[in-house]
Amino acid sequence: MHSLARDLARGFDPAVLMDEAGMPPDPWQSDLLQSTAKRHLLLCSRQSGKSTTCAALAVHSAIYDPGLVLLIAHAQRQSSELFRKVLDVYRRLTDVPAIVRESALSLELENGSRIIALPGTEATIRGFSGAKLIVLDEASRIEDALFAGVRPMLATTQGRLIALTTPYGRRGWFYEAWENGGAGWNRIRVTAHDCPRIDSVWLDEERAIIGDWQFRQEYLVEFVDTDEQFFSSALIEAALDPTVRPLWIS
Ligand SMILES: Nc1ncnc2c1ncn2[C@@H]1O[C@H](COP(=O)(O)OP(=O)(O)OP(=O)(O)O)[C@@H](O)[C@H]1O
Numbered sequence: 244m245h246s247l248a249r250d251l252a253r254g255f256d257p258a259v260l261m262d263e264a265g266m267p268p269d270p271w272q273s274d275l276l277q278s279t280a281k282r283h284l285l286l287c288s289r290q291s292g293k294s295t296t297c298a299a300l301a302v303h304s305a306i307y308d309p310g311l312v313l314l315i316a317h318a319q320r321q322s323s324e325l326f327r328k329v330l331d332v333y334r335r336l337t338d339v340p341a342i343v344r345e346s347a348l349s350l351e352l353e354n355g356s357r358i359i360a361l362p363g364t365e366a367t368i369r370g371f372s373g374a375k376l377i378v379l380d381e382a383s384r385i386e387d388a389l390f391a392g393v394r395p396m397l398a399t400t401q402g403r404l405i406a407l408t409t410p411y412g413r414r415g416w417f418y419e420a421w422e423n424g425g426a427g428w429n430r431i432r433v434t435a436h437d438c439p440r441i442d443s444v445w446l447d448e449e450r451a452i453i454g455d456w457q458f459r460q461e462y463l464v465e466f467v468d469t470d471e472q473f474f475s476s477a478l479i480e481a482a483l484d485p486t487v488r489p490l491w492i493s
């Protein structure tokens with residue numbers, strides 16, 4: 244039976260909830276789950292467990308701080324994948340509020356909480372307000388305009404915003420927030436080497452297969468320039484720098 248003490252511990256500490264769901268959190272996962280910061284940027288390797296951790300946080304929020312939780316990604320396929328992780332975590336727990344309504348993209352609990360997965364279009368998200376928690380999965384792929392539309396949803400609730408992603412070039416709101424966004428963000432950086440479930444021999448093989456450029460982006464979480472950019476960001480910045488004298492002027 245789930246004891247009152249255990250329930251209290253789970254209520255105070257989302258890391259206990261993730262543990263109860265069968266996944267003892269890694270140190271960085273505990274740090275995120277226990278942080279009281281309102282805004283988080285997670286720059287994490289592929290398969291490091293970023294979606295699962297946010298799924299645990301979404302479940303914790305829905306159980307212990309009833310209200311609206313939104314899962315947003317650039318494409319519905321991605322946000323519904325995150326939603327599946329939410330359901331998976333929820334089903335592994337005991338002594339939780341009953342599910343009142345459930346679909347492929349949303350969950351409603353008897354305490355009034357709703358967890359909803361949305362596609363990344365501004366028109367779709369406009370209808371929602373007053374969220375307790377907004378999770379932006381693969382955030383570096385989310386358009387600047389969408390991000391601008393998301394923030395007002397937290398205005399009245401003092402809600403939390405968590406953006407999780409691998410890097411995607413030196414551009415876009417996530418890159419800007421990570422590099423120049425100031426102290427208002429709690430930043431967590433996790434490379435594949437920080438993840439105990441990713442084998443180092445496997446990583447070496449992966450590097451040989453996908454090549455250095457992609458490996459640095461996907462597993463070492465570096466903001467390397469995107470493939471399609473003909474000139475690197477450094478070259479473009481140098482070209483725009485008024486202190487650099489063009490070679491062709493004598
Ligand atoms: N603390 C943990 N203990 C055990 N398994 C974990 C833990 N964290 C994550 N996992 C498992 O690791 C795998 C990858 O997790 P997840 O999908 O959350 O990673 P991700 O960083 O979002 O990956 P991707 O880059 O593919 O989106 C999943 O099978 C998940 O269940």
Ligand SMILES: [Mg+2]
Pocket residue numbers: 293294295
């Ligand atoms: Mg993921």
